Amino acid sequence: MADTLHLASDPVELTAALVDVPSVSGDEARIADLVERSLKEQTALEVTRSGNTVLARTNLGRPSRVVLAGHLDTVPINDNMPSRLENGILHGCGTVDMKGGDAVMLHLAATIQDPRHDLTFIFYDCEEVDAVRNGLGRIEREMPAWLNGDLAIVCEPSNGVIEAGCQGTMRVDVRTKGVRAHPARSWMGVNAIHAMGEALRRLEAYESRQVEIDGCLYREGMLAVKISGGVAGNVVPDEAVLQVNHRFAPDRTPEQAEQHLRELFEGYEVTVTDVSAGALPGLGAPTTRELIEAAGGTPVAKLGWTDVARFAALGMPAVNYGPGDPLLAHTQQENVPVHQIQQCADVLRRFLS
Amino acid sequence: MADTLHLASDPVELTAALVDVPSVSGDEARIADLVERSLKEQTALEVTRSGNTVLARTNLGRPSRVVLAGHLDTVPINDNMPSRLENGILHGCGTVDMKGGDAVMLHLAATIQDPRHDLTFIFYDCEEVDAVRNGLGRIEREMPAWLNGDLAIVCEPSNGVIEAGCQGTMRVDVRTKGVRAHPARSWMGVNAIHAMGEALRRLEAYESRQVEIDGCLYREGMLAVKISGGVAGNVVPDEAVLQVNHRFAPDRTPEQAEQHLRELFEGYEVTVTDVSAGALPGLGAPTTRELIEAAGGTPVAKLGWTDVARFAALGMPAVNYGPGDPLLAHTQQENVPVHQIQQCADVLRRFLS
Numbered sequence: 001m002a003d004t005l006h007l008a009s010d011p012v013e014l015t016a017a018l019v020d021v022p023s024v025s026g027d028e029a030r031i032a033d034l035v036e037r038s039l040k041e042q043t044a045l046e047v048t049r050s051g052n053t054v055l056a057r058t059n060l061g062r063p064s065r066v067v068l069a070g071h072l073d074t075v076p077i078n079d080n081m082p083s084r085l086e087n088g089i090l091h092g093c094g095t096v097d098m099k100g101g102d103a104v105m106l107h108l109a110a111t112i113q114d115p116r117h118d119l120t121f122i123f124y125d126c127e128e129v130d131a132v133r134n135g136l137g138r139i140e141r142e143m144p145a146w147l148n149g150d151l152a153i154v155c156e157p158s159n160g161v162i163e164a165g166c167q168g169t170m171r172v173d174v175r176t177k178g179v180r181a182h183p184a185r186s187w188m189g190v191n192a193i194h195a196m197g198e199a200l201r202r203l204e205a206y207e208s209r210q211v212e213i214d215g216c217l218y219r220e221g222m223l224a225v226k227i228s229g230g231v232a233g234n235v236v237p238d239e240a241v242l243q244v245n246h247r248f249a250p251d252r253t254p255e256q257a258e259q260h261l262r263e264l265f266e267g268y269e270v271t272v273t274d275v276s277a278g279a280l281p282g283l284g285a286p287t288t289r290e291l292i293e294a295a296g297g298t299p300v301a302k303l304g305w306t307d308v309a310r311f312a313a314l315g316m317p318a319v320n321y322g323p324g325d326p327l328l329a330h331t332q333q334e335n336v337p338v339h340q341i342q343q344c345a346d347v348l349r350r351f352l353s
Numbered sequence: 354m355a356d357t358l359h360l361a362s363d364p365v366e367l368t369a370a371l372v373d374v375p376s377v378s379g380d381e382a383r384i385a386d387l388v389e390r391s392l393k394e395q396t397a398l399e400v401t402r403s404g405n406t407v408l409a410r411t412n413l414g415r416p417s418r419v420v421l422a423g424h425l426d427t428v429p430i431n432d433n434m435p436s437r438l439e440n441g442i443l444h445g446c447g448t449v450d451m452k453g454g455d456a457v458m459l460h461l462a463a464t465i466q467d468p469r470h471d472l473t474f475i476f477y478d479c480e481e482v483d484a485v486r487n488g489l490g491r492i493e494r495e496m497p498a499w500l501n502g503d504l505a506i507v508c509e510p511s512n513g514v515i516e517a518g519c520q521g522t523m524r525v526d527v528r529t530k531g532v533r534a535h536p537a538r539s540w541m542g543v544n545a546i547h548a549m550g551e552a553l554r555r556l557e558a559y560e561s562r563q564v565e566i567d568g569c570l571y572r573e574g575m576l577a578v579k580i581s582g583g584v585a586g587n588v589v590p591d592e593a594v595l596q597v598n599h600r601f602a603p604d605r606t607p608e609q610a611e612q613h614l615r616e617l618f619e620g621y622e623v624t625v626t627d628v629s630a631g632a633l634p635g636l637g638a639p640t641t642r643e644l645i646e647a648a649g650g651t652p653v654a655k656l657g658w659t660d661v662a663r664f665a666a667l668g669m670p671a672v673n674y675g676p677g678d679p680l681l682a683h684t685q686q687e688n689v690p691v692h693q694i695q696q697c698a699d700v701l702r703r704f705l706s
Contacts, residue, residue, distance in 0.1 A: 183574055184657030187572075194576070197557050203550070219540075221536055223536055225586050230578050231579075232428070305537065330588055
């Protein structure tokens with residue numbers, strides 16, 4: 001591995017170089033070191049670091065500031081490393097989510113010499129795990145001035161179109177209790193796993209809402225992500241836990257989403273373990289309209305939760321815009337067409353220059 | 354802890370002393386040491402050891418031999434140690450299953466001077482875990498002559514009545530497969546946990562058979578004992594595994610039980626992970642009838658699987674007879690009325706002397 005990245009080079013090569021540095025959530029030290037060293041070679045930037053989050057900004061006294069943000073971590077590698085370029089498609093863990101976006105940001109940081117707005121770049125850790133570990137959340141708590149700006153662009157994959165707002169996400173534990181007994185006389189106990197059948201039945205029968213806001217269509221989700229229960233092979237189980245993830249449209253607050261989950265799982269013990277609010281699309285702001293014009297096309301709804309919600313909560317317009325098909329995020333066959341990386345860099349250069 | 358046990362003393366005190374030596378499956382070295390040392394003080398006995406199983410026998414040239422067997426291990430301690438004697442009831446982990454029976458065996462080994470039959474005593478390890486680890490099974494494979502005899506009495510708790518035969522037990526893994534995807538677009542994946550709902554539904558709706566053999570009523574069972582599934586909080590799960598335990602009456606072979614399970618979970622991947630055949634009651638054998646007369650009362654069906662099945666498979670008559678209510682086995686409130694320990698010792702002394 002090289003000591004630094006050639007930020008001014010082709011952003012596609014830069015994407016491949018980033019993909020080839022493994023950075024599963026919690027293990028971002030190497031990639032953060034590399035990004036930090038590379039940014040520090042850019043004399044026009046103020047660079048700092050917090051844990052495995054690297055921050056850089058211009059201080060040119062421009063009347064407005066645009067914040068660009070991307071996470072450095074990936075979901076667990078799934079037999080899809082190192083990167084592989086084939087017929088104009090770059091394959092590998094993180095190509096879509098979101099080292100293509102990171103590469104565009106790094107490339108712009110090194111090559112836009114005279115931006116119209118002051119620029120802030122945030123490369124952060126632990127986005128793919130519980131919200132409490134999110135590096136951008138830590139920056140918000142500990143170095144909040146770094147998030148200030150007039151528009152935030154989170155370079156999550158959006159197929160090269162502006163994705164507006166994002167859905168909220170909530171995880172709950174749905175718990176059943178029983179009474180232990182010997183399986184030879186199972187009728188003397190109460191089986192906590194059998195009691196989970198009804199909860200799964202409600203999930204299967206659940207019909208998700210589709211909500212249109214500012215012309216963007218949000219499609220909700222309600223699904224089991226984990227289940228566990230049982231004591232030993234010779235004991236009637238007295239506890240089972242089902243972890244449910246609810247993705248909710250940004251017309252609902254976290255409180256409303258929680259109420260909805262409690263109604264769905266009425267009769268069960270429900271504990272919220274993780275929550276992130278959604279963000280309304282907010283397409284009316286002037287800088288957002290400028291970006292939409294530079295990108296062309298029609299903005300669409302962002303279904304996955306992204307950190308745009310964090311900026312939206314601070315009162316800033318915030319959108320997702322980055323290379324790669326979000327449908328491929330977290331799949332083994334993650335890949336990004338290289339022309340999208342180039343296009344994304346071109347659009348942002350036009351908007352920012 | 355004393356170096357040895359006073360085997361000739363009150364079997365109730367002996368039970369308490371055994372309970373106070375923790376011996377969860379896999380951790381029986383201390384109790385086996387103690388039992389071995391105590392038996393070696395009895396000069397009339399040939400004593401040997403295999404792992405944490407201790408074996409002792411008389412060699413008096415009697416025309417018949419009775420084998421008494423008891424396991425030394427317990428299920429995990431559940432805030433129910435040490436033993437506590439209150440109003441004639443001894444409480445604590447293992448009081449019922451089955452240190453009361455072990456104490457009776459040890460007491461008889463030390464105090465019957467001139468038995469009518471030669472006697473074999475087997476104190477073995479790892480009964481409460483997968484059949485493959487069972488100490489008596491190891492003895493059967495490695496030292497089979499030690500199991501020979503004309504009648505086997507497994508001193509598992511039977512409320513002081515003769516329990517005849519035993520039910521078989523089979524554990525299977527019921528597995529679902531899915532396709533991973535991002536939860537924000539869960540309709541792109543296939544949820545392996547949701548697919549488990551139907552399996553739990555079949556378990557809930559299942560009606561167990563009740564079968565009468567030799568006047569003994571066997572009640573079957575079909576229950577989930579464990580469940581697990583899921584990759585991470587942000588991935589549609591692509592696998593879930595439900596562990597099901599089937600307890601089947603001794604009119605069914607393991608092959609028939611497996612067939613029944615495969616029919617019940619048709620459409621699922623089913624893998625047998627553990628199996629032990631049942632044992633027919635076999636109440637007609639002459640030594641069994643003698644024991645029934647000594648005990649008084651009417652034999653009943655044994656519901657739980659016990660190692661009588663192992664002796665039955667060798668062609669020997671085999672029964673369960675021991676102190677304590679089997680309904681309390683594996684529960685936190687395990688306890689045994691001390692008069693049952695005394696009664697059991699008296700009946701077996703009458704039968705064997």
